[in-house]
Amino acid sequence: MSAVTMRLPAEIRPVLDNGIPAVMVTCSADGKPNVTVISQVYHVDDTHVALSFQFFSKTIRNVRENPRAYVCVADVAGHAQWNLELEFQRSETEGPVFDAMEMQIEAIASATGMSGIFKLRAADIYHVLSVERLTYPEWTGS
């Protein structure tokens, strides 16, 4: 079963905050896909999320070439999965979203001897194009 909306529903908020590792899919300009696991999907508002840009990676390059991306977030408690279709809009290096994300990363980095290395370079802001909630009956035992 699935339901598609254009906005982030309220029930997805705890799922994002729980920080269960999410899967992100991007594609290069020449059509080569890339799948990676990301640790954080930051809820900005009903139509935007922010993803951390910490390292120059394949994902970042792809997004800069092709702004479309997919993020799959697992909701263990709800026995569901959320698929977010996103479009890269901009990178923020300051502001409340950047600060909130940077602070969390710095808290981890400072305690692990990674200050200055494990740091947020930018908060990449994505527009939510669609949200799809998938449920799995077998998870519920139904």
Added chain:
Amino acid sequence: MPDLPDEQSPDTELARKTSELERKTAELQVLQRVSSQINSTLDLDEIYDIALRTMDDLFEFHHAVILLLEPDGETLRVVASRGYENQAIGGRVKVGTGVIGVVAQRRKMLHVSNLGQQRAYAAAQRRQMIKAGRSDELTDTAPVPGLQNAESQIAIPLLIRNELIGVFSIESPLQRTFSEHRRGLFLIVANQIASAINNARLYEERRRAAEALRAANTSLEARVAERTAALEKELRVAEALLSDARSRVDGPLLGESAAVTGLRQAVAVQAARKEPLLLVGPPGAGKEAVAHAVHGASGRRGAFIFVSCPELHTQIRQLSVETPTAARSAPQLLTHKLELASGGTLFLDAVHELPTGLQTALQELSANDLDVRVIASTTRDLAHDSLGRPDTGLRFFAEHLSVPALVDRREDLPILVDHFIRRQARQLGKVVESVSSESMERLQRYTWPGNIRELRSVLERAVLVSRSTVIEVDEELIDEGLAIGSYRLTTRLGSGGMGEVWLGKHRLLARPAAIKLIRPDVQPGVAHEQLVRRFQREAQVTAGLRSPHTVQLYDFGVNETGSFYYVMELLEGLDLHQIVTRFGPQPSERVAWLLRQACRSLAEAHEHSLVHRDIKPANLFVTSLGLEYDYLKVLDFGIVKDQPGHETTMLTAQGVVQGTPAFMAPELVSGERVDGRADLYSLACSAYWALTGRPLFQATTPGQMLLHHVQTTPLPPSQVSELPVPAAFEAVLMTCLEKDPARRPSTALELEQQLARVAFKQPWTEDRARVWWETHVPTGLHDYRSR
């Protein structure tokens, strides 16, 4: 309280709303309770406990920690925790490190719900870097207090007016989510905690400050009380001093006698002058008061600076002992005093005690441009001092003013008595009218050796013990003031350069005696202890003489003012000086009669190796003993000198020529060895004076006189005297007047025998002596010896 899932419940809408309402109600109750509890205490531990329990009630979080910022501003310290096996109390977190440290640094709440994953991610990155050889970019991991396996953590800064005081943090090993709603609740509680902690700390600070203030107050009160007591004491002393000063200033100048009227006039004259002024008078006569009066009348606006020269002398001597070089800085002491007295008056009390060096310094300093009137006081009789001991210091004083003894202004007594009893009565709060007529008579009869100072002291005691408005002055009060040893001084017989002679009476035996007081200042520069030692030896030696022609010594000692005193047998009569002065040259047979007696006294003294050194007419006292008239007594072994090998005696200063110039043996003048033959020379000089009424040599200065003794051959007395001088007698005298002691009679006894062999046409007899006294002193031998 379980965190309800936010997703849509399958239950009915009513059940969902009911559940939500119950949850909110429960939350509100918790918040109300925590608000009530946390604001009802100022105990920090209790506040921590309430805060931690509230987290449990609200969120079922069992791991919470409160940290406060250390004074250094760089470290947080755990002050309370809940749910940890190791309570972590005292654990520290560096500001900027870990979740708590970053929250403290940014002063913003932080919620991390996937701590484990993020740590794992960071650890993986770390390993990658190490593998890539970038270890040098890494720093050590920083352990932080709390759960090692925490998955979620929320930390909130505790802020007071945007100032960080600490961090409140809760942790869970589970991945849990704090909704915005719950984060809001947490923020409310944290703010209350911050406020309560701040209040408690402020209260504690205030309490400590109050305690410190209380302690300081207690200490201050004690110090104030102590200081107040000291000030009151100082005030009483100052009042007493002021009163005393006033009485000293007022008293001596009160009266209408010619003496004090003249004194007041002299004060007015002196006030207009600038030259150094020397006040001369007996102790207690009011010299300081006169100096005050001169200063007051002068219109000088500067201070009146009092300097006690004996104290200054002692101070310099002590300095010299402690620091030998300090003596050189002694003039600075005087300079300092002079500067203090700038525009005013410097009063040097007992100036004869001023060390010689300072006397010179005083003259030099006064020659400068300092506007200081120098006034000094001395008890010395300058006329006497100029003969025996030239005092260069006193020459500095161009102006002299005599302050009379009280006995010389007796008529002022009633005014002075009235003044002193009223002043003392005012101080004691008593009412007095007068002294009784009997007491006034007693006061009038008394001789007041201590002068006005003694009068004031006696009257103060009389007022003190009086229970009536009419003051009685008992004889005991006067006695007490004049007691010296076992003797009471009653009448001053005379005074001289070295002191005074008083008529005294033994308190128990009622035996009259002559008491000679010798001031310790007669030998400046000699330590008092040394003087006392010499004096004692001198007195002991004199007391050992048994000749009836040597004045008998009853007692001796040092009184409380430091004066030495001898108590001697009281002799009634005249000394040879007085006899010649009053009645002219005496016949040879009488002179020989007297000389023979003097020889008997000296013979014994010489046998004891004592040389009198000051034989002169004034020390040859002619008295009566029972029915014997013209009985001679040798007086004043005051400058007696032992023969070589013995200590120099009391009144002989080292290096100072002692004796009376007109009667001084040549060897004494030249400082050669002296023995008893020096006394025989002086005795012959005295005989010469008695026979001729003139000294052996005529001289205008002591120096000339001394030189004559050494160089000049004297004229025989027969060529000078109006009376005949038998040749045999003259021959004996002239041998005694030989410059060379070896050519004189070798002993006093030999001289006595030579005199005994001289035949006179009309020998002197006891009958002639009796007739002489009855003719010349018909009132009896009551003209006491005086010097």
